[in-house]
Amino acid sequence: MMTNCVKCLLWLCCLLVLGPAPVMAQRVVSKTVARTGGSWALYRQGGATYIKMDDLCRFYGFRAMKAVSRKGYKTYGAKNRYISFRAGSKDFYVNNYRYMLSFPVIASGNYLLISTTDVKKLVDPVLRPRYSRDTGPVNTVVIDAGHGGHDAGAVSAYSCEKVVNLQLAQRLATRLKKRGLRVVMTRRGDYFLTLRQRVEIANKYPKCIFVSIHHNSARTKGLGIETFTLAPQGTTSPFARKRLRTVLAGNHQDSENIALATAIHSRAIKKTGAFDRGIKRAGFSVLCSIRRPAILFEGGFVSHPKEGRKIATAAYQDLLADALCEGIISYCGVVGGRSKKLRKTRSL
Numbered sequence: 257m258m259t260n261c262v263k264c265l266l267w268l269c270c271l272l273v274l275g276p277a278p279v280m281a282q283r284v285v286s287k288t289v290a291r292t293g294g295s296w297a298l299y300r301q302g303g304a305t306y307i308k309m310d311d312l313c314r315f316y317g318f319r320a321m322k323a324v325s326r327k328g329y330k331t332y333g334a335k336n337r338y339i340s341f342r343a344g345s346k347d348f349y350v351n352n353y354r355y356m357l358s359f360p361v362i363a364s365g366n367y368l369l370i371s372t373t374d375v376k377k378l379v380d381p382v383l384r385p386r387y388s389r390d391t392g393p394v395n396t397v398v399i400d401a402g403h404g405g406h407d408a409g410a411v412s413a414y415s416c417e418k419v420v421n422l423q424l425a426q427r428l429a430t431r432l433k434k435r436g437l438r439v440v441m442t443r444r445g446d447y448f449l450t451l452r453q454r455v456e457i458a459n460k461y462p463k464c465i466f467v468s469i470h471h472n473s474a475r476t477k478g479l480g481i482e483t484f485t486l487a488p489q490g491t492t493s494p495f496a497r498k499r500l501r502t503v504l505a506g507n508h509q510d511s512e513n514i515a516l517a518t519a520i521h522s523r524a525i526k527k528t529g530a531f532d533r534g535i536k537r538a539g540f541s542v543l544c545s546i547r548r549p550a551i552l553f554e555g556g557f558v559s560h561p562k563e564g565r566k567i568a569t570a571a572y573q574d575l576l577a578d579a580l581c582e583g584i585i586s587y588c589g590v591v592g593g594r595s596k597k598l599r600k601t602r603s604l
């Protein structure tokens with residue numbers, strides 16, 4: 257006889273694979289679609305479908321925990337995993353690392369609801385990356401140093417983006433080769449490549465992942481590290497203003513994209529202690545038409561008086577390169593299938 261837990265798991269798998277059952281009402285309504293030791297109700301609001309946060313937490317065996325350093329947030333978890341969220345916000349934390357949901361958490365009566373898109377495309381691949389194995393083993397890392405040639409990217413008195421992008425890319429390449437991975441650089445010197453050319457290089461390697469390296473700038477004192485993955489179909493973000501209606505090539509790897517971003521971003525924040533700007537969604541050209549797991553990593557602000565100076569130093573670049581390398585090796589082991597050549601490393 258199946259346990260309730262197994263039935264719940266099967267139901268969530270159906271939800272993830274097939275998508276939610278149709279719910280006709282446009283305002284928030286509840287529809288019980290299964291009774292498997294606790295029903296999964298679907299709610300409809302503003303064109304998105306939601307489930308109760310309580311049901312999600314029950315599925316993962318999470319219980320309410322004392323809030324982790326954030327006012328107004330609810331925290332649920334078990335053992336060494338926990339999530340934090342609040343009504344009306346897209347801010348979402350897993351183990352204290354910041355993510356940007358595609359739809360805000362909403363309050364309905366006594367319940368908080370989370371969109372099924374965010375469950376499928378963010379929460380589950382991050383909490384259970386081992387279930388994201390669709391794209392097969394990885395043997396190549398395509399490192400894309402952003403900008404180059406006449407396109408300097410962000411420039412300040414402290415550092416120049418095209419230069420620090422390439423320096424970090426080269427340090428990362430050296431480390432990955434030592435760990436047994438093949439490395440392809442989209443550019444090896446100070447010359448210009450179009451965004452399309454960068455994607456064409458990556459799409460030549462069927463067992464690759466794509467890591468685009470950039471740095472930020474701001475007129476105000478912006479600082480910190482952020483990582484972008486492609487916005488899932490049917491969603492929008494401040495960096496992909498139009499709602500993405502069609503399935504882009506990059507959407508076939510949605511789960512792997514967020515798992516790769518998590519592996520790299522969390523280690524970069526932990527190692528450097530930089531401000532965590534979060535893992536965000538975007539419709540950037542290099543992420544749209546790529547056919548392999550891909551992220552765009554922003555390693556800090558060249559415009560910030562302290563961070564900008566630090567970014568240009570070999571010591572800081574080494575620290576970041578170590579973090580990126582560890583994240584990639586971990587991703588390859590957990591999600592992308594372990595190559596025999598890869599040395600043992602921690603799981604995600």
Ligand SMILES: [Zn+2]
Binds near residue numbers: 402410417470
């Ligand atoms: Zn850039």
